[in-house]
Amino acid sequence: MATAGGGSAAELGSRGLLCLLSFCVLLAGLCGGNSVERKIYIPLNKTAPCVRLLNATHQIGCHSSISGDTGVIHVVEKEEDLQWVLTDGPNPPYMVLLEGTLFTRKVMEKLKGSTSRIAGLAVSLAKPSPAAGFSPSVQCPNDGFGLYSNSYGPEFAHCRDIQWNYLGDGLAYEDFSFPIFLLEDENETNVIKQCYRDHNLSQNGSAPVFPLCAMQLFSHMHAVLSTVTCMRRSSIQSTFSINPEIVCDPLSDYNVWSMLKPINTSGTLEPDDKVVVVATQLDSRSFFWNVAPGAESAVASFVTQLAAAEALYKAPDVTTLPRNVMFVFFQGETFDYIGSSRMVYDMERGKFPVQLENIDSFVELRQVALRESLELWMHTDPVSQKNKSVQSQVEHLLTTLEESGAGVPTVVLRRLNQSQPLPPSSLQRFLRARNISGVVLTDHATVFHNRYYHSVYDTAENINVSYPGQQSPEEDLDFVTDTAKALADVATVLGRALYQLAGGTNFRDTIQADPHTVTRLLYGFLVRANNSWFQSILRQDLRSFLGDQGPLQHYIAVSSPTNTTYVVQYALANLTGKVVDLTREQCQDPSKVPNENKDLYEYMWVQGPLNSNGTERLPYCVRSTARLVRAVSPAFELGQWGSTEYSTWTESRWKDIRARIFLIASKELELITLAVGFGVLVCSLVITYCVNAKADVLFIAPREPGSVSL
Amino acid sequence: MTAAVFFGCAFIAFGPALALYIFTIATDPLRIIFLIVGAFFWLISLLFSSFVWFVARAITDNRDGPIEKYLLIFGVLVSVLIQEMFRFAYYRLLKKANDGLKTINPDEPAPSMRLLAYVSGLGFGIMSGVFSFVNTLSDSLGPGTVGIHGDSPYFFLNSAFMTQVIILLHMFWGIIFFDGCEKKNWYPLLAVILTHLLVSALTFLNPQYEVSLVSAYMITVLTGIRAFFVAGGSRRSLKRYLLCQDKNFLLYSQRSR
Numbered sequence: 001m002a003t004a005g006g007g008s009a010a011e012l013g014s015r016g017l018l019c020l021l022s023f024c025v026l027l028a029g030l031c032g033g034n035s036v037e038r039k040i041y042i043p044l045n046k047t048a049p050c051v052r053l054l055n056a057t058h059q060i061g062c063h064s065s066i067s068g069d070t071g072v073i074h075v076v077e078k079e080e081d082l083q084w085v086l087t088d089g090p091n092p093p094y095m096v097l098l099e100g101t102l103f104t105r106k107v108m109e110k111l112k113g114s115t116s117r118i119a120g121l122a123v124s125l126a127k128p129s130p131a132a133g134f135s136p137s138v139q140c141p142n143d144g145f146g147l148y149s150n151s152y153g154p155e156f157a158h159c160r161d162i163q164w165n166y167l168g169d170g171l172a173y174e175d176f177s178f179p180i181f182l183l184e185d186e187n188e189t190n191v192i193k194q195c196y197r198d199h200n201l202s203q204n205g206s207a208p209v210f211p212l213c214a215m216q217l218f219s220h221m222h223a224v225l226s227t228v229t230c231m232r233r234s235s236i237q238s239t240f241s242i243n244p245e246i247v248c249d250p251l252s253d254y255n256v257w258s259m260l261k262p263i264n265t266s267g268t269l270e271p272d273d274k275v276v277v278v279a280t281q282l283d284s285r286s287f288f289w290n291v292a293p294g295a296e297s298a299v300a301s302f303v304t305q306l307a308a309a310e311a312l313y314k315a316p317d318v319t320t321l322p323r324n325v326m327f328v329f330f331q332g333e334t335f336d337y338i339g340s341s342r343m344v345y346d347m348e349r350g351k352f353p354v355q356l357e358n359i360d361s362f363v364e365l366r367q368v369a370l371r372e373s374l375e376l377w378m379h380t381d382p383v384s385q386k387n388k389s390v391q392s393q394v395e396h397l398l399t400t401l402e403e404s405g406a407g408v409p410t411v412v413l414r415r416l417n418q419s420q421p422l423p424p425s426s427l428q429r430f431l432r433a434r435n436i437s438g439v440v441l442t443d444h445a446t447v448f449h450n451r452y453y454h455s456v457y458d459t460a461e462n463i464n465v466s467y468p469g470q471q472s473p474e475e476d477l478d479f480v481t482d483t484a485k486a487l488a489d490v491a492t493v494l495g496r497a498l499y500q501l502a503g504g505t506n507f508r509d510t511i512q513a514d515p516h517t518v519t520r521l522l523y524g525f526l527v528r529a530n531n532s533w534f535q536s537i538l539r540q541d542l543r544s545f546l547g548d549q550g551p552l553q554h555y556i557a558v559s560s561p562t563n564t565t566y567v568v569q570y571a572l573a574n575l576t577g578k579v580v581d582l583t584r585e586q587c588q589d590p591s592k593v594p595n596e597n598k599d600l601y602e603y604m605w606v607q608g609p610l611n612s613n614g615t616e617r618l619p620y621c622v623r624s625t626a627r628l629v630r631a632v633s634p635a636f637e638l639g640q641w642g643s644t645e646y647s648t649w650t651e652s653r654w655k656d657i658r659a660r661i662f663l664i665a666s667k668e669l670e671l672i673t674l675a676v677g678f679g680v681l682v683c684s685l686v687i688t689y690c691v692n693a694k695a696d697v698l699f700i701a702p703r704e705p706g707s708v709s710l
Numbered sequence: 711m712t713a714a715v716f717f718g719c720a721f722i723a724f725g726p727a728l729a730l731y732i733f734t735i736a737t738d739p740l741r742i743i744f745l746i747v748g749a750f751f752w753l754i755s756l757l758f759s760s761f762v763w764f765v766a767r768a769i770t771d772n773r774d775g776p777i778e779k780y781l782l783i784f785g786v787l788v789s790v791l792i793q794e795m796f797r798f799a800y801y802r803l804l805k806k807a808n809d810g811l812k813t814i815n816p817d818e819p820a821p822s823m824r825l826l827a828y829v830s831g832l833g834f835g836i837m838s839g840v841f842s843f844v845n846t847l848s849d850s851l852g853p854g855t856v857g858i859h860g861d862s863p864y865f866f867l868n869s870a871f872m873t874q875v876i877i878l879l880h881m882f883w884g885i886i887f888f889d890g891c892e893k894k895n896w897y898p899l900l901a902v903i904l905t906h907l908l909v910s911a912l913t914f915l916n917p918q919y920e921v922s923l924v925s926a927y928m929i930t931v932l933t934g935i936r937a938f939f940v941a942g943g944s945r946r947s948l949k950r951y952l953l954c955q956d957k958n959f960l961l962y963s964q965r966s967r
Contacts, residue, residue: 036846039861040854070853195858211855211863662854665863670714673867677721680874684729692733697951699942701822 044192044215044659046185047122048288050176052221052652054230054248055336056635056642060172063221063652064120064179070216071095071119073196073661076102086114090207093119095215097183097192100126103134105169112176120179120217122659124189125456133451136172136287139163141454145336145647147428148421153383156421164423165454166447172287172454179217181659182288182456192661199663210666217659223248223652228641230650248650249558250636253331254628255339256282256569258309258576260318260325260502262600262625265353274323274360276501278494279340279426280305281333281366282564283556286456292555293459295526296450299554300369300463300487302329302568303521307491307513310575312498315507322503323360329568330426331631332556334454336647339631340426344433345646352629356430361397361501362438364427368490369463369483370449374412376405376490379440382419384431393437397501401439404496407509410489416445441494460526460551467527477523477531484519491518521571525564526551534567536609537574540619542566543607558651561628569626573604577624587621602627716851719866723843723873727836730881734828740811740821741829748800748833748884755796756841759789783914790906793834794899797884800830801891823892824885824941831884835877843873862917872913875926879909882930882937889940898940905933 052061071093074085079102085094094117098107103123111118140159148156155161183189195213202208222245223230230248237244263269280301284294293299309327312318332338346352368376378398385391398415405413422428427438443449452458460466465483467476491513499508524534530546538546545563546552554564561569580603582593587605590596596603601623608618635646642648691698735741763785770777804826811820821829846869856865883902890898909929915922 034845034849036849036856036865039856039859039865040849040852042858211857213858214853216853660854661858662852663857663863664853665715665855670712670718673718673722674714675718676867677718677725677870681721681725681728684726685732688726688729688733694951698947699824700944700947701824701942 041660041662042191044183044188044661046183046188047659048182048184048291049219049657050180050287051219051289051654052223054223054225054227054650054652056228056644056648057226058175059223059225060175062176062178062180062219064217064219066220068216068218069119069179070214070664072212072214072664073097073192073200075193075196079107082107082110086110086117091212092117095119095122095217097122097124097196100124101130105171108171115177118178120181120215122181122183122192122215122217124183129452129457129461133167134455134457135165135168135451135453136170137165137168137454138170138173139165139168141165141424142336144644146424147381147431153421156383161421162446164448167451168453172285179219181217181219182291195661210669211663213661214664215659215661219654219657221652221654223650227648227650230652231641246653248652250632251332251335251338251556251558251649251651252630252632253556253560253562254565255331255343255631256329256565256572256626256628258327258572258624258626260312261321263324263353264599265627266599268350268353268355269358271355271357273358275354275358276323276325276361276363276498277328277359278305278308278325278363278365278498279328279330280364281426282329282331282554282568283334284458284554285334285454288456290553290555290557291456292553293456293526293551294554295458295460295463295465296367296369297453297458299522299525301365301367303518303525304368304487304491304494305329305365306521306568306571306575307488307518308494308498309572310517311491311495311511311513313576315499315504315511317504317507323501325498325502326354327572331565332647333426335556335649337426337429338556338633338647338649340429341646342631342634343629344429345634348433356434359430359436361393362427362430362436363494363497364425364438364440365494366423366425366440366442367448367450368441368443369487371443371486372449374410375414375443376411376493377414377416377442377445379416379420379422379442381422381427381431381438384435387435390435390437394439397437397439400500401497404500404508405493407496408489408493410486411493413493414445420446465522465526473528473531476527477520477533478516480515480519481522484522485515487522488513488515488518517575524567529567532609535607537570537606538567539570539604540607565628569628570604570606572626573602573622573624574606576626577622580621580623582621584619601625712853713851715866716847719850719870720847722870723839726874727832727839727877730832735832741825744826744829745833745836748830749837751796751800752793752834752837755793756789759785759792762788786910787907790903790910794903794906797830797834797887798891801888804830823888827885827888828881828941830888831881834884835880838880839873839877842876843869862919864919868916868919868923871923872926875930876909878930879933882933885937885941886933905929
């Protein structure tokens with residue numbers, strides 16, 4: 001009986017304990033954030049850091065110490081304010097909050113020179129963009145990895161003839177030993193300035209009193225010195241460690257390509273099959289990580305090419321054209337031609353279906369949105385044209401373009417008068433491998449018209465894409481801007497030229513690019529990616545790639561494929577592909593379906609538009625030739641991390657990137673607290689010892705017979 | 711606020727408790743056990759108070775505003791009552807354990823109830839101090855100090871002193887409470903509960919630290935004096951102690967009367 005009762009009691013006890021434990025877990029889970037921490041720190045959420053990038057020989061970018069860099073905030077609105085930071089201020093190090101217009105080489109040289117007094121830099125976005133232009137890129141982009149070197153066209157090497165990016169100050173390629181962050185949100189910038197005004201301003205030139213407003217920036221980078229060093233360290237870790245600590249990753253992604261007439265991708269083309277290649281670039285960059293609006297440098301050109309592809313695919317006799325057309329969108333051209341050098345490498349080794357000998361001609365689109373007086377310039381390479389056959393081919397190419405452009409009065413194609421080098425373009429990498437006839441179409445004759453090349457200000461505003469206010473996002477999506485019309489005209493010229501180059505004759509003048517498509521693409525890539533059209537052309541699991549609000553950023557990054565690559569591939573599929581009547585399972589695995597060939601086509605199951613109720617989507621299968629091909633620099637395939645022939649750009653890894661502001665107390669108060677603490681401890685030790693030693697005197701036990709102890 | 715403030719505040723808050731532990735508790739394993747069990751009892755009482763708090767928050771749907779302040783006052787009230795209830799429960803447990811201890815260790819004399827009162831009070835106090843202050847201490851290790859939203863910059867110092875006060879007070883309350891229970895006198899119990907409520911209510915006056923901290927210290931001194939007398943001290947023993955006269959003298963002077 002006792003055991004049974006005991007057993008049930010134990011069972012009750014254990015159940016009670018389980019209940020208690022589950023309550024504890026529930027309570028723990030419902031605990032909110034630490035409220036003391038919220039009293040102390042204000043986190044800055046909308047910031048972009050500057051991270052470290054490495055190439056074969058150098059490191060560029062910024063980095064902080066491992067536990068963050070703290071400094072007293074000082075707002076610099078004019079150059080004279082810098083004096084306080086550099087010499088006068090009594091509480092170094094300082095965290096400088098710089099106006100966007102002051103973020104110039106002159107100011108940065110001064111800051112770089114006194115690193116003991118500077119803890120870091122926070123740059124606020126200048127609204128409107130700096131009037132004089134701003135480009136942190138170098139004046140000669142991709143120097144040393146293009147066509148011209150001291151052995152080939154030395155008069156054009158290192159931009160001796162033309163400094164293409166004349167406004168470039170090269171800040172993005174400098175190495176800074178303090179963290180630099182971009183403050184994207186104006187509200188946060190105002191909070192910081194308010195904190196500065198409340199606590200840090202000094203009265204009548206005397207030192208400001210504590211507590212002072214301070215900022216802490218965390219952006220510790222794991223890689224140092226160069227790609228060679230960091231890749232070596234990573235490979236040692238991978239070989240010997242169970243839990244390898246990789247310190248850097250190569251910049252890599254995927255190129256997007258498609259063929260006008262489908263080809264068998266499991267093999268290679270016959271040498272007699274000729275292909276006209278039309279290329280453009282997908283990526284851009286800026287000083288700060290993952291901020292790359294790239295409106296003029298990338299978006300305008302690939303949008304134009306997408307529109308030209310759509311127009312060309314609509315021509316009635318595409319399947320009977322003598323030559324094929326390949327549309328390719330290179331990723332990574334900003335960083336020494338990652339995408340194009342990889343494609344040339346693959347073509348040379350037969351790893352890509354199209355080979356170098358199949359290329360009949362090459363047309364490239366570069367920066368076409370800022371045309372002055374309707375002119376579109378055709379650049380060709382003077383050095384390769386010293387060969388007579390190449391020159392005649394190039395001449396044929398140029399005349400074809402001019403003939404196609406004749407039917408579009410709003411685009412005036414111009415040749416260049418003197419022999420000028422090619423601007424930085426993917427064609428240069430192809431010419432390095434083989435003399436092909438190629439032309440680069442740009443809006444500038446000599447130097448760039450883009451005054452914000454590779455900067456945070458290369459936005460929709462830079463190419464005059466603006467929408468009237470008070471419209472809903474869906475109305476903005478369909479509003480045809482003037483820029484869209486201009487780019488559609490360029491796309492029309494390109495489409496017609498490609499048709500003629502591919503051997504078509506009859507329907508050339510019916511090829512017309514649709515400004516509506518161009519404007520929707522521009523809206524999605526430059527203003528708001530999360531719109532109804534982009535949502536309907538993507539696969540379901542890629543919905544989150546469109547972000548919430550705001551445009552896509554076109555930085556190549558290290559995780560692939562990036563948002564831009566996917567969206568461009570799916571947009572190309574939607575614009576040039578065909579809807580086929582397959583179920584979802586058939587679409588995802590068409591090998592079982594007769595008449596469908598996975599080698600010839602790519603099948604995508606896309607979300608489709610919302611139904612009339614707006615509750616569900618109507619998905620369908622798209623068949624197209626839009627594919628992805630890997631774009632990693634051949635230097636990493638070959639293990640030549642110090643290569644001077646191929647791009648060796650890598651991005652460092654990091655653990656923690658964040659920024660926060662708070663108040664700091666004076667050193668005196670801290671030391672007083674410590675002293676008081678020691679005093680209290682010593683006093684209590686002394687008093688307790690004394691009381692304990694004579695406790696029997698102080699505390700008289702109650703009179704109990706036989707009791708002795710206390 | 712960096713390591714200096716961290717160590718300074720830690721020593722201010724836990725210095726007296728550490729000194730008491732080193733010199734009076736650490737020497738005897740039985741006292742350590744009673745201290746830890748006392749701490750555990752306080753922890754259980756906190757569990758129950760937090761359960762009540764959770765239910766109350768769930769009922770009011772986590773709204774913010776004036777209702778939050780009333781809810782806090784209600785929560786503090788309930789928590790104080792539950793803590794004192796557990797103090798009483800620990801007293802009953804110790805009473806029962808006394809007989810058991812005599813059988814375990816017949817050679818050594820069992821600790822007196824007065825000693826257990828002191829040890830249990832200290833256990834309650836240490837656990838209460840640790841729970842209320844350790845989170846704040848860990849935030850004091852970072853580079854920032856309280857104040858960016860307008861709070862007082864002396865937050866850490868005040869919390870440290872308040873924690874010290876609470877630890878000492880728990881110790882004194884333990885002595886007074888157990889003595890009241892032994893003598894079956896219910897007024898000391900009521901006094902302890904009321905003083906506990908008063909000190910907790912004083913913290914609602916923060917950030918007017920001068921008022922709350924000074925009043926709390928005054929209450930501590932008064933409670934300490936009362937505990938001294940309850941624990942067997944007297945003016946005479948104090949005089950003897952200060953004049954460095956020893957126990958024999960005392961006993962002799964008592965016997966001779």
